Amino acid sequence: MPHFDMVDTSNNNGVMAYSNWRSMKKYGVRAMVAKLSEGTFFTDQTAKTSIRNAVKAGLHVNGYHFARFTTTGGAKAEAQMAARCAYNAGLGKDSVIVLDFEATNLGWNRNAANIKAWISEVHRMGYPKTDVYTMGSWINSMPLNNAGRGGWIANYPGNPTGLNFYKSYMGWQWTSNKHFAGCYGGFDVSQMYSSYYYGSAAKTTKAKPKKATYYQYNPKVIYSRVGINRYKDVEFKHKVDSFPAQTVFEIAKLVKYGKITRFQLANGYYITANTDRVNRLYFVPGSKIKRVKSVRGTHRFKDVNLHHTVDWQPAGTEFDVAEVVAHGDTSRIRLANGMYISGNKQINSFVK
Numbered sequence: 001m002p003h004f005d006m007v008d009t010s011n012n013n014g015v016m017a018y019s020n021w022r023s024m025k026k027y028g029v030r031a032m033v034a035k036l037s038e039g040t041f042f043t044d045q046t047a048k049t050s051i052r053n054a055v056k057a058g059l060h061v062n063g064y065h066f067a068r069f070t071t072t073g074g075a076k077a078e079a080q081m082a083a084r085c086a087y088n089a090g091l092g093k094d095s096v097i098v099l100d101f102e103a104t105n106l107g108w109n110r111n112a113a114n115i116k117a118w119i120s121e122v123h124r125m126g127y128p129k130t131d132v133y134t135m136g137s138w139i140n141s142m143p144l145n146n147a148g149r150g151g152w153i154a155n156y157p158g159n160p161t162g163l164n165f166y167k168s169y170m171g172w173q174w175t176s177n178k179h180f181a182g183c184y185g186g187f188d189v190s191q192m193y194s195s196y197y198y199g200s201a202a203k204t205t206k207a208k209p210k211k212a213t214y215y216q217y218n219p220k221v222i223y224s225r226v227g228i229n230r231y232k233d234v235e236f237k238h239k240v241d242s243f244p245a246q247t248v249f250e251i252a253k254l255v256k257y258g259k260i261t262r263f264q265l266a267n268g269y270y271i272t273a274n275t276d277r278v279n280r281l282y283f284v285p286g287s288k289i290k291r292v293k294s295v296r297g298t299h300r301f302k303d304v305n306l307h308h309t310v311d312w313q314p315a316g317t318e319f320d321v322a323e324v325v326a327h328g329d330t331s332r333i334r335l336a337n338g339m340y341i342s343g344n345k346q347i348n349s350f351v352k
Contacts, residue, residue, distance in 0.1 A: 073245020
């Protein structure tokens with residue numbers, strides 16, 4: 001029979017008491033991973049108490065987020081959700097924050113981009129240890145094990161005795177219905193092949209997410225990094241509607257709200273001025289940018305007004321930058337060869 005190294009729990013099991021974890025330790029359970037969140041709409045309210053009781057019992061504690069995203073913008077929004085829930089549940093920086101990726105398979109390229117965006121954002125939010133969980137049939141559809149050991153894989157054979165599946169990965173979840181005395185429901189149990197998930201026992205310090213920063217000036221035109229809402233009021237109590245990542249907004253003015261700021265639009269509605277959620281659309285004139293890359297294809301022009309086209313460069317073309325120059329409320333990029341391209345970040349993205 002495979003080892004009972006780690007158990008994962010969720011609201012389906014209810015709140016896990018200290019006695020539950022003590023019972024599991026008799027089977028050799030060393031670590032737990034609690035469901036923290038799902039999409040951008042669900043927080044598992046059992047996680048905090050279950051984690052606290054697991055710490056008291058001497059277990060290593062970790063958390064997972066069930067993915068619902070299909071875009072990089074959605075991935076970042078869900079990563080922020082996961083990190084906030086991990087912080088609120090009491091997980092420290094030595095805990096592993098796992099991406100449970102089993103809802104939508106979009107193929108290697110899109111999966112890889114979305115997973116990378118999620119992981120990067122979780123790291124930025126203060127949690128350096130991440131992993132990806134998925135089913136055995138999906139391991140060739142996403143990056144799991146490309147840079148050393150990584151990935152936590154589910155595969156439930158009818159008789160697991162004597163088997164050691166996925167030894168080159170972090171761990172193998174070999175059953176989804178193990179019952180423990182005194183505990184409610186069936187549990188997912190995993191055999192682990194490294195100590196990666198064993199870094200957080202008896203630790204109650206929290207990893208503090210990066211402090212939010214807000215624009216202190218009006219950038220005139222911005223785009224949303226993630227999905228954002230419009231509100232009737234500066235307090236954000238009365239939501240009007242929602243917009244997806246990459247939506248462009250023209251800003252009428254910057255408004256102070258306590259110690260932070262909001263953006264007011266021309267129609268009087270308000271949106272966030274949080275720099276993690278929105279970004280200036282045009283590169284700042286005078287900024288020390290050395291290279292940009294065409295996002296979807298770019299025209300090069302003879303003049304700063306972009307009236308006289310020279311040619312068209314395909315998506316992925318990189319350009320050496322001489323300087324970023326102002327042009328009204330926008331900017332232009334003068335290239336090393338003297339030609340000009342747009343300073344719009346959705347057209348030409350930053351490389352270095």
